Amino acid sequence: MIKKLILLLMLIFVASCSTNKPIVRTSKQDPRESRIKVAQTFKKPIFRPTSQNKPQIVTEKTTSTQSNSTNTEVLEATTRVKVTTQMVLAYIEKYKSIAKDNMLRTGIPSSITLGQAILESGAGTGPLSLQANNHFGIKCHKEWTGPSISYTDDAENECFRKYQDASESFRDHSFFLTSRPRYSTLFQLEKDDYKAWAKGLKEAGYATDPKYPDKLIALIERYELNKFDAEVLDKEFVSTSGKEIVYAEEIDKYTVVKGDTLYSLAKKFNISIEELKKKNNLTDNVLSLGQSIIVK
Numbered sequence: 001m002i003k004k005l006i007l008l009l010m011l012i013f014v015a016s017c018s019t020n021k022p023i024v025r026t027s028k029q030d031p032r033e034s035r036i037k038v039a040q041t042f043k044k045p046i047f048r049p050t051s052q053n054k055p056q057i058v059t060e061k062t063t064s065t066q067s068n069s070t071n072t073e074v075l076e077a078t079t080r081v082k083v084t085t086q087m088v089l090a091y092i093e094k095y096k097s098i099a100k101d102n103m104l105r106t107g108i109p110s111s112i113t114l115g116q117a118i119l120e121s122g123a124g125t126g127p128l129s130l131q132a133n134n135h136f137g138i139k140c141h142k143e144w145t146g147p148s149i150s151y152t153d154d155a156e157n158e159c160f161r162k163y164q165d166a167s168e169s170f171r172d173h174s175f176f177l178t179s180r181p182r183y184s185t186l187f188q189l190e191k192d193d194y195k196a197w198a199k200g201l202k203e204a205g206y207a208t209d210p211k212y213p214d215k216l217i218a219l220i221e222r223y224e225l226n227k228f229d230a231e232v233l234d235k236e237f238v239s240t241s242g243k244e245i246v247y248a249e250e251i252d253k254y255t256v257v258k259g260d261t262l263y264s265l266a267k268k269f270n271i272s273i274e275e276l277k278k279k280n281n282l283t284d285n286v287l288s289l290g291q292s293i294i295v296k
Contacts, residue, residue, distance in 0.1 A: 083123045088223060090279055090294050091123040095135075096228055098167055102174045103232045107187055110232060111194045111225035112201075113173065115216045118223075124166075124281040127151065132162035136173045154208075192229040194220050256291040269295040 092114060099110035099117075120137045121129035128134040132149040140148050140159035147162040163169045177183045186200045198213040198220075209215070220226055230237035254265065262285050266273045276282070279294045287293070 083125060086294075087125070087278060088118060088123045091118060091281060092223060092225070094124075094281060095166070095170065098170045100228050100232050102170060103191070103229070106174045106178050107191055108174055108177055109191055109194050109197055109226075110228040111192075111220045112197045112216070113170065114225045114228070115194070115198075115220045116173070116201075117170070118219055119215055125278060128160055129166070129169075130283055132160060133166045133169050134160055134163060135166055135169045136176075138169070138172060138176060192226060192233055192235070194226050194229065254293045254295045256287045256289055256293060258289060260287055261285070262287065265293065265295065271295065 095117060096110070096114065099113040102108060102113055103110040117135045120126075121135040124130075124135065128137060128149070128151055132151075134149070137153070138161050139153075140161055144159075144161055148159045149162045150157040151160050152158065153160075161169075161172065163172070177186065182204045183201075183206075186197060186204065189196045189200060195213075195217055198216040201207065201216075202210075202213045206212075224237075224239060227237045227239075229235075254269070256265075262273050262276055262282075265271075265287075266276055273285075276293070276295070277285075
């Protein structure tokens, strides 16, 4: 019996070794398989935008205000610009002497001259004043034989007078008013009656804007430009604003010395070159020895 059992086992062993079929393991997990999961990496596809999904570029216009002056106002005549109080004060300081001299010669109130110049030129920042030294928006008219510039105002590409220097624009403005008969009634008014002059200019057809007299009077009173009328007429000036006006001569200035450039001054006083040019109504980067520059 035992011999038969041994023989049967030997036959089974020989049969299992000769077969080509693999032995099936019933284990649920292959012992060769690692228990640690290996992270797979995938190549990120390249995004190629089509005409439908191209990203749009949006440009936003930003308006910068000067850090040392928060008061701003919009001046609108031949152009619309935003200026700071300090810019207007610097403009007044630069041209007040010319306005006072013109008043002595012609009788036109210096307050009116300065007020119109501020309004028409945007305190020297408007395109006509920068490109043509034209601070009053005076058009060529048929009698003008000097240089000119084309600018779109009431109509496209109108002819405006161009001057070598801003002072010529101030003198031409005075001549413009004194030489035309329609303005003759203005010179019958009191020389320091800026309100009557402002209204008279509108009535004589100087401006088409119905609010022109109001804008002009508001500028004169805000910056007390009638103070200069009183100085010319040797009258006592009494402020009606109830507050002190700080003029540009009290603003920090710097005198240009050899080696100074706009770049070096901008770096020295922590201010941009464009801001320096605006504060001082500069049209180029040229500085002169001894020149007084507003830096704050």
